Amino acid sequence: MTSRQLWRGVDRPLLWTLIALVVIGLAALYSASYQRALATDTSFIGKQVVWLMFGLSVALLLMTVDYHRWLEGAYLLYGLNLLLLVLVLVIGQTRGGAQRWLAFGPVTFQPSELAKISTVLVLARYLAEHREGPRGWRSLGVPLLLVGLPMALILKEPNLGTASLFLPMAAAMLFVWGIPSRIFGILFAAFLILSPLGWQLLQDYQRSRLLVFVNPNLDPLGAGYTVLQSRIAVGSGLLWGRGWFAGTQNQLNFLPERHTDFIFSVIGEETGFLGAAGLLLLYAFLLHRSFRIAAESRDPFGSLLVTGLTTMIGCHVLINVAMTLGVAPVVGLPLPFISYGGSWLLSCLAAMGIIFSVGMRRPGFG
Amino acid sequence: MRLAWLERVFFFALIALIAALAAMQLVWGPGFRRAAERNRVRLIPMPAVRGSILDRNGAPLAEDRLSFSVAVVPQEVRDPDQVLEKLAAEIGRSPEQLKRTFRKGVGAPFAPVVVARDVDRKAAFMLEEGRNDLPGVIVLPAPQRSYALGKASGAVLGYLGLVTSRELQSLQSYGYTVKDWVGKGGIEQLYDAALRGTDGGVQVEVDHRGRLIRQLGLKIPVRGKDIRVTLDAGLQQVCYSALQGRRGAVAVMSLASGDLLAAVSSPGFDPAAFVDPDREDEVSGALTDENRPLFNRVVAAAVPPGSVFKIVTAYAGFVAGKPPADVVYDCPGFFRMGQATFRCWYAPGHGPQDLIQALTHSCNVFFWNWGLAAGPETIASTARLFGYGSLSAVDLPGEAAGFIPDPKWKRARFHEAWFKGETANLAIGQGYLLVTPLQVLRMAAGVATGGKIPQPHLLKAIARQGVGIPPVGTTALNPQALRKIRAGMEAAIASESGTGRLAATPGLSIAGKTGTAQAGKGLSHAWFCGYAPVEQPAWAVVVFVEHGGKGGEVAAAMAGEIFRALRSSELLK
Numbered sequence: 001m002t003s004r005q006l007w008r009g010v011d012r013p014l015l016w017t018l019i020a021l022v023v024i025g026l027a028a029l030y031s032a033s034y035q036r037a038l039a040t041d042t043s044f045i046g047k048q049v050v051w052l053m054f055g056l057s058v059a060l061l062l063m064t065v066d067y068h069r070w071l072e073g074a075y076l077l078y079g080l081n082l083l084l085l086v087l088v089l090v091i092g093q094t095r096g097g098a099q100r101w102l103a104f105g106p107v108t109f110q111p112s113e114l115a116k117i118s119t120v121l122v123l124a125r126y127l128a129e130h131r132e133g134p135r136g137w138r139s140l141g142v143p144l145l146l147v148g149l150p151m152a153l154i155l156k157e158p159n160l161g162t163a164s165l166f167l168p169m170a171a172a173m174l175f176v177w178g179i180p181s182r183i184f185g186i187l188f189a190a191f192l193i194l195s196p197l198g199w200q201l202l203q204d205y206q207r208s209r210l211l212v213f214v215n216p217n218l219d220p221l222g223a224g225y226t227v228l229q230s231r232i233a234v235g236s237g238l239l240w241g242r243g244w245f246a247g248t249q250n251q252l253n254f255l256p257e258r259h260t261d262f263i264f265s266v267i268g269e270e271t272g273f274l275g276a277a278g279l280l281l282l283y284a285f286l287l288h289r290s291f292r293i294a295a296e297s298r299d300p301f302g303s304l305l306v307t308g309l310t311t312m313i314g315c316h317v318l319i320n321v322a323m324t325l326g327v328a329p330v331v332g333l334p335l336p337f338i339s340y341g342g343s344w345l346l347s348c349l350a351a352m353g354i355i356f357s358v359g360m361r362r363p364g365f366g
Numbered sequence: 367m368r369l370a371w372l373e374r375v376f377f378f379a380l381i382a383l384i385a386a387l388a389a390m391q392l393v394w395g396p397g398f399r400r401a402a403e404r405n406r407v408r409l410i411p412m413p414a415v416r417g418s419i420l421d422r423n424g425a426p427l428a429e430d431r432l433s434f435s436v437a438v439v440p441q442e443v444r445d446p447d448q449v450l451e452k453l454a455a456e457i458g459r460s461p462e463q464l465k466r467t468f469r470k471g472v473g474a475p476f477a478p479v480v481v482a483r484d485v486d487r488k489a490a491f492m493l494e495e496g497r498n499d500l501p502g503v504i505v506l507p508a509p510q511r512s513y514a515l516g517k518a519s520g521a522v523l524g525y526l527g528l529v530t531s532r533e534l535q536s537l538q539s540y541g542y543t544v545k546d547w548v549g550k551g552g553i554e555q556l557y558d559a560a561l562r563g564t565d566g567g568v569q570v571e572v573d574h575r576g577r578l579i580r581q582l583g584l585k586i587p588v589r590g591k592d593i594r595v596t597l598d599a600g601l602q603q604v605c606y607s608a609l610q611g612r613r614g615a616v617a618v619m620s621l622a623s624g625d626l627l628a629a630v631s632s633p634g635f636d637p638a639a640f641v642d643p644d645r646e647d648e649v650s651g652a653l654t655d656e657n658r659p660l661f662n663r664v665v666a667a668a669v670p671p672g673s674v675f676k677i678v679t680a681y682a683g684f685v686a687g688k689p690p691a692d693v694v695y696d697c698p699g700f701f702r703m704g705q706a707t708f709r710c711w712y713a714p715g716h717g718p719q720d721l722i723q724a725l726t727h728s729c730n731v732f733f734w735n736w737g738l739a740a741g742p743e744t745i746a747s748t749a750r751l752f753g754y755g756s757l758s759a760v761d762l763p764g765e766a767a768g769f770i771p772d773p774k775w776k777r778a779r780f781h782e783a784w785f786k787g788e789t790a791n792l793a794i795g796q797g798y799l800l801v802t803p804l805q806v807l808r809m810a811a812g813v814a815t816g817g818k819i820p821q822p823h824l825l826k827a828i829a830r831q832g833v834g835i836p837p838v839g840t841t842a843l844n845p846q847a848l849r850k851i852r853a854g855m856e857a858a859i860a861s862e863s864g865t866g867r868l869a870a871t872p873g874l875s876i877a878g879k880t881g882t883a884q885a886g887k888g889l890s891h892a893w894f895c896g897y898a899p900v901e902q903p904a905w906a907v908v909v910f911v912e913h914g915g916k917g918g919e920v921a922a923a924m925a926g927e928i929f930r931a932l933r934s935s936e937l938l939k
Contacts, residue, residue: 172372175368175371175372176368176369176372178368229405231390231398232398232401232402232405233398233402234387234390234391234398235390235391235394235395235397235398235399235401236395236398236399236401236402237391237395238391238392238395238396238399239391239392239395248402248403248405248406248571249402249405252405252406252571252572252573252574252579253573253574254402254405254406254573254574268387268391269402272391273387273388273391273392273395276387276391277384277387277388280380280383280384280387281380281384283380284376284377284380287373287376287377287380288373288377291369291370291372291373294369295367295369295370303369307369307372311372314376317380318376318379318380318383321383322383322386325383325386325387325390327383327386
């Protein structure tokens with residue numbers, strides 16, 4: 001297969017969707033950080049564009065190289081990532097009570113974001129290699145260990161949101177891998193029963209977030225403030241929105257965290273129902289095209305890989321939007337391609353690079 | 367295919383989110399939009415200055431004068447106690463009180479808390495100039511209503527208070543809102559619509575910390591209109607002093623125009639106390655005082671008139687021709703009617719009295735005879751002719767109509783015949799009869815003007831625009847009867863034996879009639895009504911002292927003081 005043929009196999013609709021999301025993300029971020037830029041003369045946009053370029057290069061690299069090469073290096077990458085996660089706990093930067101960042105000079109980086117991808121890689125490889133064997137309880141041991149290790153390290157930071165995301169990712173991959181419905185059902189039921197026990201393991205701030213989720217008026221100026229203001233922002237957008245740069249909740253600083261986790265509130269406020277629902281439809285289309293690539297992949301490696309990564313992106317969208325609307329607790333998961341944050345954008349673009357890479361190498365394409 | 371199931375899960379979850387989005391933005395959206403507006407828009411009210419109330423010469427009776435309040439902005443003060451102590455020393459107030467007011471008043475960190483009102487002008491300027499000494503302390507100009515005559519004009523001017531929910535029901539359509547101050551009682555209430563200006567305000571946009579971002583709108587407050595009234599500040603003060611704080615009322619009316627030159631109800635209250643939060647005790651005192659200072663006795667006190675009513679009885683008998691006009695009754699000091707014996711106020715008896723003498727001496731025996739001859743219906747209808755039993759329509763709120771009894775009323779009310787003794791009581795202004803001081807004043811005016819009773823009123827001009835003199839109510843009165851009555855009233859003052867001789871004023875000829883009305887327990891009500899000068903009547907005067915004693919002693923003496931003031935005043939010219 002020539003390289004020209006290979007590139008012809010790029011999923012065009014998926015590419016345009018991705019470009020649209022990135023552009024929307026920059027526009028929303030521009031508005032969300034405008035007041036801050038005026039006040040402090042530092043713009044988030046510049047930094048984000050740099051990360052965007054870097055992320056796109058990484059994506060291109062991932063697309064050029066056959067994904068099987070990455071699967072070969074999966075354990076090495078996974079091991080390195082675990083090491084980074086340990087390193088975070090030892091020498092990481094602490095912000096807002098959580099130790100999540102590694103600093104390289106002026107650049108800070110969250111290894112936990114990358115861990116999502118390396119874990120998907122290693123899990124895809126393991127499951128693909130063991131597709132012939134029996135799929136009983138015993139076969140679950142190694143996959144759970146592979147997922148559990150990074151999860152435990154991330155929980156320790158603490159970063160409950162990111163850590164809990166490993167569960168649906170692993171579940172989706174195991175599901176597609178072909179784990180018997182009976183075992184899947186039992187695991188799901190066990191999760192539901194045991195999750196109240198998890199309450200005991202939570203930090204105080206995490207508990208208060210969950211309590212406030214149940215009733216935001218519990219503490220309207222403290223923990224519930226963000227959710228209330230976010231709901232006001234989204235709701236006040238009505239059908240058409242208040243216009244770009246015209247959202248009062250955004251521009252007058254009533255919305256905290258609006259350039260990162262709550263950027264969807266800005267979109268909801270300034271572009272209204274049409275803009276916000278349109279964005280969700282765009283994500284739906286992105287998921288649809290990605291799942292199609294998973295279905296049409298020429299081998300189980302690609303299929304599992306794309307399933308894991310698509311689930312990661314999809315879950316972020318669902319949880320992030322649900323928490324901005326106040327229908328899910330505030331767990332601090334960013335919105336893919338749109339929320340500010342270098343490591344996160346890089347992870348998203350890398351994931352897309354791998355998805356494209358699998359798509360380009362489908363049989364009948366290129 | 368399990369991948370298809372996975373995709374379906376995501377698909378339905380996204381649909382659910384879009385549904386939630388639609389509910390929030392399209393169904394509940396307007397509510398959230400309002401919440402967003404409440405977040406960002408603040409209204410800083412700019413109260414309008416209330417119009418002044420001026421006396422007939424333009425002297426202010428009530429005016430909003432510029433006062434200075436000192437306020438502290440909580441977020442700009444690190445150690446409030448220390449700042450307040452320094453501040454207290456500068457403006458000469460007690461530090462404890464400032465601290466207490468501050469603690470009570472703290473709301474939002476950016477909202478200034480007023481800790482001291484009506485600060486001395488000099489101290490306010492010092493604070494304003496040396497602002498750096500006390501960061502976070504600001505001086506705010508605030509209109510403070512002041513009343514030049516204080517207690518002397520309380521009842522007639524009224525006072526200001528927060529609008530009640532009941533008042534608001536009728537006032538809402540005129541643009542009044544909760545927390546508005548409105549006039550209560552007197553001129554302040556009656557002409558509130560003119561006096562109150564239009565409040566203004568600045569609408570500002572604020573950020574999440576309440577910091578001002580920009581001005582959205584400005585409505586400049588419009589000052590209320592000035593009201594000029596007919597009162598003479600000097601005379602009002604004289605009349606109030608004359609009452610010496612006793613319960614009662616005095617009114618002086620110009621006969622040419624119906625201008626009320628003085629309208630005093632005593633004991634008074636200082637309306638300024640109602641707009642000063644530091645004088646709450648004084649307000650609650652005024653509200654609970656058993657002397658009822660808020661009650662405007664000039665128009666609202668309905669009481670028996672006693673002998674001043676003999677003017678009505680005299681006129682009634684004269685016009686009816688029963689008894690003959692030149693009849694003479696002998697007064698032995700008592701009067702027998704059936705089994706009962708009534709005593710004249712002068713126990714030795716007045717001897718033979720004609721109508722003029724009887725008015726001069728206020729002889730009860732004469733008027734019992736005279737009244738019984740005239741009959742109760744004639745007396746009652748004459749009383750109505752002089753304006754008793756009906757409102758004078760003066761521009762003061764709370765006016766009482768009083769009451770005139772007659773046989774018809776008694777039958778309807780008690781299913782009883784009218785007794786002769788009741789006629790005797792009516793003839794000397796006792797019994798069921800109730801009148802207001804203003805009605806007695808109108809009667810005196812009617813006698814003085816020969817029936818051209820001017821309409822008593824207080825309003826002279828609104829915003830320098832004169833309102834003119836209200837039309838005179840002309841009543842055709844019998845000139846011969848009036849001549850006799852006037853002669854009796856003149857002699858009552860001028861004669862050595864006249865009951866009103868204490869009102870006599872050198873250089874001013876006066877006609878008057880005293881009254882001593884028995885009313886329940888305690889002393890009698892003391893009355894005086896009259897007019898002057900006799901040759902060309904210019905003013906009518908009424909003095910009423912509740913349970914004050916004898917009219918000839920108490921009320922006539924007070925009237926004398928008032929006439930002396932009138933004589934020496936500019937009003938004569």
